[in-house]
Amino acid sequence: MNTKRLALRFKPYALELKHAFTLAGSSRTTTPVMLTELEYEGVTGYGEASMPPYLGESYETVTRFLAALDLGQFSDPFQVDSILNYVDHTAAVNCAAKASVDIALHDLLGKLMGQPCYKMWAYDSALTPNTSFTIGIDSREVVRQKMKEAAPFKILKVKLGRDNDQAMIETIRELTDVPLCVDVNQGWHDRQAALDMIYWLEEKGVVFVEQPMPQTALDDMAWLTQHSPLPTIADEALQRLDDVKKAHGVYAGINIKLMKCTGMREARKMIKLAKALDLKVMIGCMTETSCAVSAAAQLSPRADWADLDGNLLIANDPFIGVQVVDGKVVLNDGPGIGVKPRYSFM
CATH class of the missing domain: 3.30.390.10 (Enolase-like, N-terminal domain)
Incomplete structure (x- = not known):
């Protein structure tokens, strides 16, 4: 027995x-x-x-x-x-x-x-993308301070959706010309105004727009995606595997987060289905320790974009795991998700 x-x-x-x-x-x-x-x-x-x-x-x-x-x-x-x-x-x-x-x-x-998870799945670690680094909505002075921390990164994610969207972008453009992506967190409500803003963002070197409109505004969102010069990415509108088909025709891509989809097993299924539907794939995260971020990073060789900076935004990470080197996600050879605890926390 x-x-x-x-x-x-x-x-x-x-x-x-x-x-x-x-x-x-x-x-x-x-x-x-x-x-x-x-x-x-x-x-x-x-x-x-x-x-x-x-x-x-x-x-x-x-x-x-x-x-x-x-x-x-x-x-x-x-x-x-x-x-x-x-x-x-x-x-x-x-x-x-x-x-x-x-x-x-x-x-x-x-x-x-x-073995690391990515090797068990036969993923090529050389194909990990650059990760974006998030700049939250704030005053010009604080944005400038955050930009100093963001210096090593090759792409920045800028949070938008309030009344200072253009000021946020202009402040960042005073300091860097690296590519940007923006996350509106459902903050825009008029599709024509959203489209006008996206054309302006394209001129400012933005490469995609994440969740520009409320997740319930399906018709407006499909119209915006059809007319947008930039890819639109579903975030709040997408949680689990069944939502991937619903995103097809409404968005140009999806943002997969382990905390929303129940973990790595379902995330792999979502990536496979998204690729079959010709949807772009981003691997994202919440504010997390290096544990969950390193888990998501195992999937990153199959992604078009990565937003895996959640562990870099916290001051008390209890794990050592995936690293970002010169802006790129770098997987280690540690078994499993490749993390070690800094101390015993149980």
């Missing part, structure tokens, strides 16, 4: 942001996360659930979800579909909580096999 069993542990942790993170409709200085460990025969995989406010998850909801799981019923960690189907069907929501188990399981499997 096989007595080997999976054992799950978890602990809350608060991320401290280096700067206030301001979007079209909110601002914050911290992000709650739940750190997870999945152990099998003395080998430990690490995971994480990041809980920015708009996801609707909290320490309470994630704790309740994880505490209800009985992963001890599984004696073989390689039964990935059985394990993750069980986790997914435990509740209808809790996507970030599910991702924390998915990431820990993939990390564990990689360690048991002695």
Whole structure:
């Protein structure tokens, strides 16, 4: 009789942001996360659930979800579909909580096999893209300070959607001519005004526009995509695999985030479907530790763009993982997702 069993542990942790993170409709200085460990025969995989406010998850909801799981019923960690189907069907929501188990399981499997996830999937690490570095909405003075931190990056993501959009872009263009992408976080509501703004942004060296209009404005968004000189990327409008088909014909591409799609297994399926539908793919993140960012980075060789700077925006990262060198995502040869804890946090 096989007595080997999976054992799950978890602990809350608060991320401290280096700067206030301001979007079209909110601002914050911290992000709650739940750190997870999945152990099998003395080998430990690490995971994480990041809980920015708009996801609707909290320490309470994630704790309740994880505490209800009985992963001890599984004696073989390689039964990935059985394990993750069980986790997914435990509740209808809790996507970030599910991702924390998915990431820990993939990390564990990689360690048991002695290989990074990207090598297990036969991805070419040389194909990782440059990652953008995020410049949140702020005053000219603070934007200038953030630009100093962004100096090594080859592409910048600028948050827009308030009444100072052009001022944000003009301030940045005073300091650098690197390519920009913009994330409007559903902040524009008039499609003609949005199109006019996109033409102006194209002149300023912007390469794509993320979630320019509300996710419910499907007809306006499809019209905007049809007429836009720049690719439009779905973010808030896209969560899980079923949403990829819905994005086709409405957006030019999708932004996949592990915290929204339940983790690495589903993210890989989303990439495959998006490629089949000729949609551009971006791998993104929330404000996260190097744990979740390194997990997402394993998928980045299959992406057109990466926005994997969430760990660079925090002051208290408990992990060492994926690095950004001269603006490019650089995967290491560490097994699993390639992270090491700086200290014991359980």
